[in-house]
Amino acid sequence: MSTAVRLAGITKWFPGVIANDDVDMSVEGGTVHALLGENGAGKTTLMNVLYGLYEPTEGTVYIDGTPRSFDSPRVAIDAGIGMIHQHFMLVDPMTVTENITLGNEPRKWGGLATDRKTAREEVVELSERYGFDVDPDARIEDISVGAQQRVEILKAIYRGADVLILDEPTAVLTPQEVEELFAVLEELTAQGKTIIFISHKLGEVLEAADEVTVLRDGKNVGTVATDETTREELAELMVGREVLMEVDKPAIDAGDSLLSVRDLSVEDERDVEVVEDVSFEVRSGEVFGIAGVDGNGQAELVEAITGLRPQESGTVSFEGEPIDEWSRRKRIREGMAYIPEDRQERGLVMEFDLVENGILGSQHAEPFASDGRIDWDTSRSHAEDIIQKYDVRPPNADADAVSFSGGNQQKFIVGREFERDPSVVVATHPTRGVDIGSTEFIHERLLDLRREGKGVLLISSKLEEVQGLSDRLAVMYEGKIMDVVDPETVTEEELGLLMAGEYPDSYESSRRADAAEPAGERR
Amino acid sequence: MSEATLRSGLTRGIDSRLLVAGIALFGLAVIGVLGVLFPSSDAGQLLSIMTSKSTMSATLRLSVPIAFAALGGIFAEKSGVINIGLEGLLIISAFGGVYFTDVTGSPWLGVAAGVAASTLLAAVFAVVCIEFRADQIIAGLAIWLIALGLAPFASQVVYGGPNTTNVPTVGTITVPYLSELGMVGAFFDATPFVYLMFVAVALSWWTLNRTAFGRWVRASGENPKALDTAGVDVQRVRYAAAILSGILAGIGGAALSLSLGQFTGNGPTMVNGKGFIAIVAYLFGNYNPIGAMLSTMLFAGLDALQLTLQARDVFAIPQPLVRTIPYVTVIIVLALVGRTRIPEAAGDHYESGED
Amino acid sequence: MSVKDVVERLVGASAFERFLISGAALLLSIAVGFVLILAAGRMTTCGTAAATYFGVGFCYDPFLIYDRLFLGAFGNLSANPLNGQFATTLSETTILMFTGVAVAVAFRAGIFNIGTQGQLVVGGLVTAVALPAVATTIPAGIGAFVLLPFGLLLGALTGGIYGAIPGALKAYADANEVITTIMLNFVATSVALYLAQSHFKDPESFATQTVAIPDRALFPSVVFNPRDDFSLVAFGLAVVLLVAVYLILERTSFGYDLRTSGLQAEAAEYGGVDAARTVVASMTFSGALAGIGGAIYVLMVLGNFQPGVPDYGFDGITVSILAGNNPLGVGLAALLFGVLKSGSIVVDVATDVPPQLVGVLRGLIILFVAMPEFFRLIGRRIWTFEDESTGRPVTDGGVGGESDE
């Protein structure tokens, strides 16, 4: 086997940041090579360099032994490189066929028209060859995330890619879809393709890759064969210290119901009912988790509870009182805190500084405002408190939110919401995109709240997180709660099946968190 | 507004488009029935005016500049460059067309020069937006204001007044026999620009939906990064689309002034808001060239009707109020139809390699 | 549309940088205008050259034109600081302050209010129509103190209502405000024409105009000559209003809501701001400001209502953009445009160059203000030693590792 790709001394600077620092890496043809690292380690940047999206500050890319300089993806594509980005590069309103052939359309009539028939045939032929199940005429916006990913792979292959780069391909998939993907990868390597995939999940890397390169702070800290290493070793390489992924969660008796949801149905923007008759309750001193693959109605459910989306039917009660008619503002005032999924769209006004962001949601409330006037002095000390207590860095209240890193933005939001002295906290993916240190910190804060007798509704697609923190765990699939289980006893495989909408064979009702109160049943 | 509301606008938009069309058809049917039953009533007169060849001819004539500008706007906006400077492009080519016809004596050379002027201005717009990352809305506004000053300025320099002299016009092409078919005859007794308009609409549709370039234009407005990573130069596509908008609007502007043989540059000039109406037309037509032309014709038709109603004193509505009919109609229609789904990346600057 | 981006780019940039960029844009457009004047001067015919450069004669002399345009607008200040031309400049400035700040308020709320023209027209019309009627019922002595504020209030009310219409259409029917406001401008102009020539026409006059408003209801001119249609009181009112709007935006909860929804509608909703209501409220606010502008136009300049109101609305957009939508900056930008408007009259009288030139300059200024990147580029070229890493990252927010585990 020969070396398909070799990166030699790649360095990439961004203003103020060294994203890649003298990285060497080589990938054997026909193998699966994993690129492992924490958030911000420089994985995506390195692959963007390989794909010609970025020009390296220094260093050379060799393809099949010859040095190449790519200054645009076009050149990289011509050299047989294809990339499936973390965020799919698909045009939503176009069909699968149109997306796959984009930029390489077969033409007819001397180029005057695209040959749509040939294009379709080629796509059908290709997907059959690799055993992919995609409808060539479906619009991207109508197909599942897994299918979109397959379209991306087909797109790369259609362009004659021999080397396929996949950036965190499993982040959006259910465990079952992950298995399917790995089968696809195997099929591809069997046909001689070379795969580089990015991940920060150790298990996956060990399962699917032949070799793994670990990046830390932009540097290559080691390349190892997967059958010669262990989870622990990889974790240490990645983080630079030993890691304990355990959460210390003392047992607490849950108290009164703080938030109760009865037969709630919610529609999305297209008037499709994406939450159907969901019922559950969050009690004082409890973390109630909801697991599920993104896009199964969790977002809409949470938005309905927090007053950002109208309910179609059902009732939400807060401390025993129905709040269906409450405005968003009233919900905030009465003690419902909310860590939104999308911190940069919702959680922060990116062009406001932290002083201004610190009163988002309290801009009409004492002590920040009286008689319609905002007291900026009080607001400033509030922001500085949050910064200090939640270790937001750099500790500058006058800097605009946009200038903080993702993790620090998140810490500020968490601080702001917790400092409202809420009785219920709705936390959606509270540690998404956050590094390990900050993750631990946020987890501890959530458990502090639980200890103080607040209720926490935790939504996350990270299984360890929901499993580790929750007292009871619901699994959502296609707008319904499949079941509420006991996170202590349920297995990862069972969760995976539930998330995929199937009840596992090994299913035992004893695993339910609350056998007396099956989900969806009225009291 | 979020993507969410945009989406809901889309789905609702389709329903309510049908609703609006339904109401319109119903209204027409009522007028039709009343008109046939009572030919001398107001409804009868209205029916005869609406179905007359002259109203249809006027509709087509009035449609030309708007339709061309709308087509240009579609290309630009589909590619992600919102061009609200269409009005300015119309103005500059309306003047350029007359000036060069005056100089060369040939209206067709005038048209070519008008198109060249408008294309040049569109190129400036493109460079400013694409190269210098100017905000598209503001730059478009600037393009309009520049043309609004420049054309009368030039007219003043050359002709000593904001209005030019009269120059030869482009005549009409009349198809024998077919032109006598009443209302339909209007389609066969028109200036070459009217025929050109239909050709341009068909070609635009074809280009957008059946050629690779059209697909790139759409991709560049929806997800430029997808296009970029597919190896197509987004900036070049956007340049092409913006310049195409200059060419198309240029034809519209030259057609406007050369059907008349004069450019008048006082106040809002002879273009008088047609560029803005064009934007309304393509939004209402949902970026479809055919839809845009139909909404243009709806608008132009109301305008044509308004003129005839005034002259014939059919409804005793005071004349300034009659003039508001087209504008009020647009507002009502928009209120019912709501927002059109604009291309996802329209208005956003894109640079390759940007994260 | 990309209103959000507009606002982001304009409000976000630091005030100082904006100031520099606006200044540079002004200079550059003057330079381009210079070339244009020379070129036009070659195209036209004249007997003797107005200016000779490099041995070539030109019919128009740019220096003279700019002298007249910018200095002419101030008249002879040393001889008479209250001269008529200066009064005209200030009078234009006053009205532009209102339309400018009206546009700015809407912009800050993320709405592109192109309808200030219409709002100004209806505000002015209603004021002009109502005051003569009301004046007869008010005893002469207390006239000015009651009538004038009443007129302004009426302007604010009608302008506000007329602004609320597109606001409500946007908030509750998703109708694009750019289109509806343009349409409403046409409607306002036509309806105003209709009313001024029918029901409210001044029977004494040949011209289409409404009955004259009694003098006691008009703005007292204070030190300036009454014939110059300028009132220091109105000017002072405008300045006070700009400061007030600034304070409302920066220091109140309402201002916070408004700015938040302008910058990031979703974050505003998250923060308990009722997006729809804020849209309507800010459009009403914006319309009211424009409506007061209309009342002032009528009460300070015309003394009645006449159709054919100048394009204060569109100039207001320009003013607001130039000011980076900052109410305080609007004052300066309005002065610049007041100078341009008044100076163009001096240019027309004093030189041969067509006054439309000023329109071209206006467009060029906007164009150049719209492309800060260009000046940053040049700035970087010139001050290469300046630290590159200053300023915040220029990303679309896609930072911060969106990854998931």
Next chain:
Amino acid sequence: TGGPSGDGGTETTGSSGEGGESETQQTTGASEPEAHVGVVYATGGLGDGSFNDQAQQGIQQAADEYGVAYNEAQPDEVSQFQNFQQQFASSTNPNYDLVACIGYLQADSLSQTAQSYPDQEFMIVDSTVDADNVASYVFKEHQGSFLAGQMAGLLTTQEFSAGDGQTNPDQKTVGFVGGVEGGLIAKFEAGFKAGVKNADDSVEVQSTYVGSFNDPSAGKEAALSMYNSGADIVYHAAGNTGTGVFQAAKEQGAFAIGVDRDQSLTKPSFAGVILGSMVKRVDTAVYNAVESVVNGEFEGGSTVTLGLEQDGVALVYGDSLGSEIPSDVKDSVSSVREEIISGSISVPTDPSEV
């Protein structure tokens, strides 16, 4: 081509300012001009081929004959009138001897300006300003329009073909296209309608206002809609908007009647459809005013009314079509003219009185 010609042609640019006040003027004489005149035109601007151009002709004639220098201003908006008037009135370099205000829309601002500058002499066309330093010139447009109506009413009922047009004797319809609605244009409409009815009571007159004096496209559409519904002669009182009326007439092979000037001469490309023009001697008014100033006979506070009798308004036949108009029509028109002058026909000024 272009640039300074230096051949001492008709146009001269002189820069005479140390104090920055410069002044551009047109002179024939070599040295100091006889008088300085400032002209403030109506909105619509020069090049309209009618009203403003006609005024310009008057000042040019005066410049040629008396060696006066003049300076022109073309306001865009009504609100600028006052400023322009003041600019001229307050200027000291040169000191304007007369400020000519063209158009009735200037009346209100002029009554203020005249009061502020009691030593400045003004003249206004189309309106009366009651001030000692203003000479007012008004016209009896309705009288001239009556003759246009008389001609149109007679011709539409006949079979008549000349130049590029022909009538349609089966349909007795004629049209009127007005610029902006208002008292002044109403006089044209009223006179025209009355004339048509006088010629033949059964002729229908369609009437439209396009809302602008400078929108030829709208003028064209308005006229086309009239021609298409059977009208064969359209009279316009719409400034440059009327250019569109001519265009429509030409396309439809019908006739039009011009206004303000002999438009078969000023718009020669349409001479084949212009039956005649209702000329309004704005030039005479301007010329007379200048003349009176030059001769020191300026009569402030006076109002000169120019009607048929004074040749202030008249119907002139088209340059190329005039000779073909049947003599019975011409005879009838001239006898009606006599009757109006003698007072036996009184012409209404309001369309609702027709």
